[in-house]
Amino acid sequence: MTLDEILASLFPKGHAVAVDNEGLILGSGPLERGGVAEIIGVANKTPLGVDGAIKLACKVLEIIATGASGPLLVLIDSDSQRMSKRDELLGLSEYLSHLAKCLILADMRGINTVGILYGRSAAGAFIATALSTRTLTALPGADPEVMDLPSMSRVTKLSLDVLKEKAKSTPVFAPGLDNVARTGAVLESWDPNKSLAAQLSELLQRETVAGDRRDLLGKQRGGRLKAADIASRVKTLATGLG
Amino acid sequence: MSALHSAAATSWYEASARQRVAALLDPGSFKEFIGPEQREVSPHLDIFDLPKQFDDGMIVGRGMLANKSVFIAAQEGRFMGGAFGEVHGAKLAGLLRGALAAANELSAVLILFDTGGVRLQEANAGELAISEIMRAVLDVRAAGLHVLGLIGGRAGCYGGGSLISGCCSALVVSEQGRISVSGPEVIETNRGIEEFDSQDRALVWRTMGGKNRRLLGVADAFADDAVDSFRTATLALLSQSSRFDLGAMQAEQMRLEERLTRFGSCPDATQIWSALGIKDPEKIPAMPAGAFIALANEIQEKSHDAR
Numbered sequence: 358m359t360l361d362e363i364l365a366s367l368f369p370k371g372h373a374v375a376v377d378n379e380g381l382i383l384g385s386g387p388l389e390r391g392g393v394a395e396i397i398g399v400a401n402k403t404p405l406g407v408d409g410a411i412k413l414a415c416k417v418l419e420i421i422a423t424g425a426s427g428p429l430l431v432l433i434d435s436d437s438q439r440m441s442k443r444d445e446l447l448g449l450s451e452y453l454s455h456l457a458k459c460l461i462l463a464d465m466r467g468i469n470t471v472g473i474l475y476g477r478s479a480a481g482a483f484i485a486t487a488l489s490t491r492t493l494t495a496l497p498g499a500d501p502e503v504m505d506l507p508s509m510s511r512v513t514k515l516s517l518d519v520l521k522e523k524a525k526s527t528p529v530f531a532p533g534l535d536n537v538a539r540t541g542a543v544l545e546s547w548d549p550n551k552s553l554a555a556q557l558s559e560l561l562q563r564e565t566v567a568g569d570r571r572d573l574l575g576k577q578r579g580g581r582l583k584a585a586d587i588a589s590r591v592k593t594l595a596t597g598l599g
Numbered sequence: 600m601s602a603l604h605s606a607a608a609t610s611w612y613e614a615s616a617r618q619r620v621a622a623l624l625d626p627g628s629f630k631e632f633i634g635p636e637q638r639e640v641s642p643h644l645d646i647f648d649l650p651k652q653f654d655d656g657m658i659v660g661r662g663m664l665a666n667k668s669v670f671i672a673a674q675e676g677r678f679m680g681g682a683f684g685e686v687h688g689a690k691l692a693g694l695l696r697g698a699l700a701a702a703n704e705l706s707a708v709l710i711l712f713d714t715g716g717v718r719l720q721e722a723n724a725g726e727l728a729i730s731e732i733m734r735a736v737l738d739v740r741a742a743g744l745h746v747l748g749l750i751g752g753r754a755g756c757y758g759g760g761s762l763i764s765g766c767c768s769a770l771v772v773s774e775q776g777r778i779s780v781s782g783p784e785v786i787e788t789n790r791g792i793e794e795f796d797s798q799d800r801a802l803v804w805r806t807m808g809g810k811n812r813r814l815l816g817v818a819d820a821f822a823d824d825a826v827d828s829f830r831t832a833t834l835a836l837l838s839q840s841s842r843f844d845l846g847a848m849q850a851e852q853m854r855l856e857e858r859l860t861r862f863g864s865c866p867d868a869t870q871i872w873s874a875l876g877i878k879d880p881e882k883i884p885a886m887p888a889g890a891f892i893a894l895a896n897e898i899q900e901k902s903h904d905a906r
Contacts, residue, residue: 440781440789448817449780454765481780488730503722530722540723569734584685588693594632595697
């Protein structure tokens, strides 16, 4: 789905969402059942650098400061983090972390943050945006990846053919929505043929508690069989109950 | 041999993760959770015919630091570059969740980073683990507890590891401790050698290395390579306040906006150092740690409540 189609379906009565010349999505729109949804995001497969991250974070902090109860939608069709000397020289890690921290703070303060992955996203940009929301949903065209197979081939010294063959049986390293969803990162995919406004409304009523249950989801889906148990065992030992 | 002597004699860079933990904490106080004897290895490396390690390159446990109770996690940079996989990441996530539950009896959580980022052979699990750890770090901080990052190992602190470090309440870094999202080779591969020459070691160090990170305010304290220097810096940071709330994030927003305004058009670290008022910026890379710590403290004293 294109961004225009998504926004039209989310906000049938119209909206005030725009993409600026740096590929950032900013704005708001009226919810079907009353109230306003605030929007941030990255469009057009734009890489996320220091300049974009600080602008998006600024908007998140403004929303928190107004005392708004949300929701806050994070629409994502990005590249990875911007790879440049300037970004790294200036401390890109802090800018991406800052955006993630602001989104997580919003969630802690009771603002329901919903990621909507409708295109590409990868690596640091994916962590700082989509993965920092309370719930992440996906639309057709969603294509998350940590690293593309050709780059992975260079790093692992395995041929592309070998990697493609292994990817069939080992989704834990392979790119793509289904493989990422199996780990628990994506809660659900939305149906593009039904009203997105209605699907959002239903999600907002259902996912009302902040917190992180993604390792349990990954266990249920068979994509991360050990993570939840290991984390739970360490927690038990750490609290002296083991 | 006294603990102080042992710590003083140990190079952080050369030490293994277990040696760092042992030398940093009060002698004999470390107690590991899910140690190597339990052989909780990665379930994903066999398919690549890669060797496994019984602790999956992550050591987590509790101990005492100057008689204060702390939780501690340490990455082994010599196993798969300290990269985050499913088990590796879950151990740290579990430790942080335990710290939240035991916050009343703890002084801090210490994370000894030594990582290239996500482990590509289990990339989806590793990436999600990083996001879970970031969330858990912030939950612990919101409960009023310090989460301190210590960076000075062979693998540096790259990729998703650098994003976790950005969630910590403060960082201690040594000259060897590089902090960066994209590594030099990744930038060069994607953008060309004109953008970043990964073979130019001086460029790598002055861009991503500990000295530039300390001067910019990415890190709050600088340590000599010796373990006791890390210990001294860590104890000093523990005495400062730590909070994660709207005020802290608004202060961080201002701090990071100001950095872009002041240094956004500097083509190289040397120009940033010059803009900071350092008279002989070209002498920074060779400056001994003691002199550098004094200089950095003079230039950059704020920011502790702005992260």
